[in-house]
Amino acid sequence: MLSSSVIESALDQVKPAAHLYVAYSGGVDSHVLLHLCASMPGLAGKITAVYVHHGLQAEADAWAVHCRNTAEALGVGFNALYVNAAAAPGESPEEAARDARYSALKALMDADDVLLVAQHRDDQLETVLLQLFRGSGLRGLSGMPEHMVFGRGVMLRPLLNISRQAIRHYAESHKLSWVEDPSNLHIDYDRNFLRNIIVPLIKQRWPACDKTVARSARHCAEAQALISVIAGDLFHAVFNEADKTLSISSLQLLNKPRQQLVIRHWFQTLGLKMPAQDFVERILSQIVAARVGSDPVLSGRGYDVRRYRDKLYCLKQLPKQALQDISWPVGQTSLKVTDDQVWLCMPSSTGILRERWLNANVVVRFRRGGEKMQLPGRKGRHVLKNLFQEAGIPPWEREGMPLIYLDDQLAAVGDQWISAEFYAEKTDGCIRLHRQKQE
Template identity: 50%
Template structure:
């Protein structure tokens, strides 16, 4: 019989708050019931119902979940999310994304979300990934434990069959919700569950166990590949770990593809399709030496510069032909699109005395700007300074320029003009330029 041991054995060593993703269905109800029966867990346990507002019954289901939690003596929390699908995104994927984003926001360090996916769910996921042409990472399907926000997502029932879940629910007299949409075959997972798997199980009754084992083996293989790829990335990364040295990439196409996928993941992007990986290699990595290729992927630009492959945000529309006033006493200003300028007290930079009595404005490059740097003879054009510093061309037009009383004083994050540079032991401001946009 299903026991609490299945749950406790899956948890990490340190556990703070425990949130059960509770839909009101039989799987999540069984998981919540198992946890609620542990006296030591009562104080840190919370059932969380996420209302996607996709069905008319969702409010009533939330009420049901609240009452069940009250009956079990468990804290209850209802979260409402916007599950609207992005272009090209399936309704299931949109709901899943919104749900996990809401759950992630709840977590502090060591907190855990418990999800009730079981062995048949894993079987469905593996087959769906297979039909989509996934590699070993995709065929590993759902991991038993994975990071979520500042905590963890744990699926303690992944090795438990659906039959065991139902036996437990009936023996305990549990009351659960039956989602009528599960009976329709409009969604791929429902079609697989209702039409395909019953036939497969007639021929191979233990299919859920064998496929779950395959998923576990794929997970181990994917972990080994990730470790290899991380070691290789360390060898081919530039001074900036977000770059790749193109001339140091391996010759073998399979290894190149693996490194590109790992590199994109390191830059916070979702795993690319085979077609995207091949396009990056053909259009950017292997482009002519005099070309300036770029490829847009998930809001990022994959570009090549000086034999380096770089991944940068697709800079938003923050430029203006006018100027932005830096308000008196403001520590930072927002230029829109996630672009922020900040000033902090420093031992070098723009002299505080000059800044505090000047009209400070921000502009973007128009062409022809010159700057005299401390300790260097003559004035230098920004074009030559950028070239000497190896500043990528696409960044030069977007890096903000700081003006004091209409005269160029600094290039944010790079240079300060001699005429405003603070002397030794003189309080100064250092200006930094940041993009807070995630890609």
């Protein structure tokens, strides 16, 4: 018999919640979850039902009203979040809606907050089958975890070991009123096709398959946990914390399966979606194994994987920009140079004299090739290309590095070098440039 004890057991796994959010769509599963929580006196005043309005259904406004009325009747708080769940090119509508929903819910979470979601054992069966059909590894076949870090708080799935039938029985016995989403019947969505067509056929032959598949998922999760420990040890031996890169020479000392483990652990550390097997193999064959000195690029979902010298980089993709000359207005202490760069003019005891800066025509330009400058304390004039190589600055960073001209003379290269002709030392009388990265 389904009771509030499942909520108590789930909450016992984490420290006491400062606030409890319940993801409430108005459907039977989330309504039962909210009803169970509202029946617990110890949670009084801590619960907020959260309805995410995706803007994809004509009935969504009416569902929001239904959810608000239900929350008020149960004596819990209510919050409606409005999101843009339109799918990007190449993205599935299901994935777009889920990502939009989770992003909105994460923004609510504070430290010690808990989010409860209503996925149950039959949802777990569908998830594992979908991952199996997609050729997923152990991580995917582990299904959904019962609890996980979510934003600044924790997400719990207290109904994950409860069947759909038991949830429906609870709703009917308590005479709950819920909404039915007609899109759940559209079998052009993979999960709905499984739920409405495939799983009923499987259950005719194997009635307990939701239990047995859930057990297999737990076995996979246990195996994945062990592998993650191994992967973590391998990963930290090749990872450069300062710039989030991997040492290529260290990576190449490992055999291929261990290299793949490290690459996946890297993506997890960077907060990126787990790459497909084919993409991992292409990273190893096209980037890691590339000729030293080459600059191959492998593009993924919003990022580029590249190499420079002995480092493997995973960089956020930026749109190609036309780099044009920019005048630096007199007296202005900051200047947006590209979409991801703002440069600040900061006081310093060494650098370009402030008076000279303020009285000059300051223009930001970008490399055209052949630029030279003399450095303080060094003889001769040096080609910028050689200076960049000497400093180990990757090619893609050189392209957007601003060249600062004062009265048409090259005075500085970003925050790297100041020309000997402009370099000065004067306590609090100089300025230097500092880059402020834009996320």
